[in-house]
Amino acid sequence: xxxxxxxxxxxxxxxxxxxxxxxxxxxxxxxxxxxxxxxxxxxxxxxxxxxxxxxxxxxxxxxxxxxxxxxxxxxxxxxxxxxxxxxxxxxxxxxxxxxxxxxxxxxxxxxxxxxxxxxxxxxxxxxxxxxxxxxxxxxxxxxxxxxxxxxxxxxxxxxxxxxxxxxxxxxxxxxxxxxxxxxxxxxxxxxxxxxxxxxxxxxxxxxxxxxxxxxxxxxxxxxxxxxxxxxxxxxxxxxxxxxxxxxxxxxxxxxxxxxxxxxxxxxxxxxxxxxxxxxxxxxxxxxxxxxxxxxxxxxxxxxxxxxxxxxxxxxxxxxxxxxxxxxxxxxxxxxxxxxxxxxxxxxxxxxxxxxxxxx
Ligand code: ADP
Ligand code: MG
Numbered sequence: 001x002x003x004x005x006x007x008x009x010x011x012x013x014x015x016x017x018x019x020x021x022x023x024x025x026x027x028x029x030x031x032x033x034x035x036x037x038x039x040x041x042x043x044x045x046x047x048x049x050x051x052x053x054x055x056x057x058x059x060x061x062x063x064x065x066x067x068x069x070x071x072x073x074x075x076x077x078x079x080x081x082x083x084x085x086x087x088x089x090x091x092x093x094x095x096x097x098x099x100x101x102x103x104x105x106x107x108x109x110x111x112x113x114x115x116x117x118x119x120x121x122x123x124x125x126x127x128x129x130x131x132x133x134x135x136x137x138x139x140x141x142x143x144x145x146x147x148x149x150x151x152x153x154x155x156x157x158x159x160x161x162x163x164x165x166x167x168x169x170x171x172x173x174x175x176x177x178x179x180x181x182x183x184x185x186x187x188x189x190x191x192x193x194x195x196x197x198x199x200x201x202x203x204x205x206x207x208x209x210x211x212x213x214x215x216x217x218x219x220x221x222x223x224x225x226x227x228x229x230x231x232x233x234x235x236x237x238x239x240x241x242x243x244x245x246x247x248x249x250x251x252x253x254x255x256x257x258x259x260x261x262x263x264x265x266x267x268x269x270x271x272x273x274x275x276x277x278x279x280x281x282x283x284x285x286x287x288x289x290x291x292x293x294x295x296x297x298x299x300x301x302x303x304x305x306x307x308x309x310x311x312x313x314x315x316x317x318x319x320x321x322x323x324x325x326x327x328x329x330x331x332x333x334x335x336x337x338x339x340x341x342x343x344x345x346x347x348x349x350x351x352x353x354x355x356x357x358x359x
Contacts, residue, residue, distance in 0.1 A: 029056025055169030234341030
């Protein structure tokens, strides 16, 4: 209680520090899925396969064909604040990878039974690191990495009690992969649950990036999403931002925006990405919704998949432990770009329809 005797200030033991940090990053199995798929993508994977048991609570296994981890570095990967992705402040300010905080593996290892199997490109053998014992032994596998996470929250039963049914946790895991899949049509994804293939999205071979994206949107969100949406393809021009220094690279916005008829009661098909990272961002959400203000009434929610590309030093991704929120240096610039992008996309078919009606 508030009146209990004060205790001496002590540094917390490492294990407890990791468990506290894990609370920020890992809320449920889907959080683990997100972190492990981030890592696979950062490693250059072209195919990512997930195997889940009991909605991910009993097992989450993420296998990739990326660059792998050399044996000597495997134990380091499990340490807190250990990363191969940034080395200094400059790197942090222009980070191009999904991860950079070096926290995920350490956090997950503190609240679950974890094993990493990896074979680094150009290395003759693969190794398995047992997260609990620290034991390292050779195993057989091709180049790439598999991370296995078993019995999530086994050591933190309070957390485990917050978990929902397996079906609900599975749905969240699938949603986490869906968000990645929509950003990376060039990568194949497969999700197995209890030995059954539940989702599979093949890598899209289209040479044209826009075609590949459209195909991926079709595969992941369904034919209706594509058929009831219009292409967004916009690039802001420097003269629209007169107060900025010359030669500032434009903000690009592309993707697809649903026609008004495709709107929904809930905002459950609104996917926004900044430099390839799925984000929940008020600026983008507001800008997109405002483009529909004349055509959508009340609480109707538009559907869209919007991809924003902006100079990395104009967006801070280090504002939230899970990196789902970002902060823009100039949020007006992003708001205007998204608004114009969706406006233009929605105007195009209307203009065509009007032209057809008057001719
Ligand atoms: P971060 O992703 O922020 O660097 P993590 O704790 O997620 O931190 O991972 C620590 C390090 O382990 C990474 O920087 C990377 O070098 C290595 N790593 C993790 N997962 C993989 C993977 N699937 N393939 C290759 N390397 C990986
Ligand atoms: Mg990571």
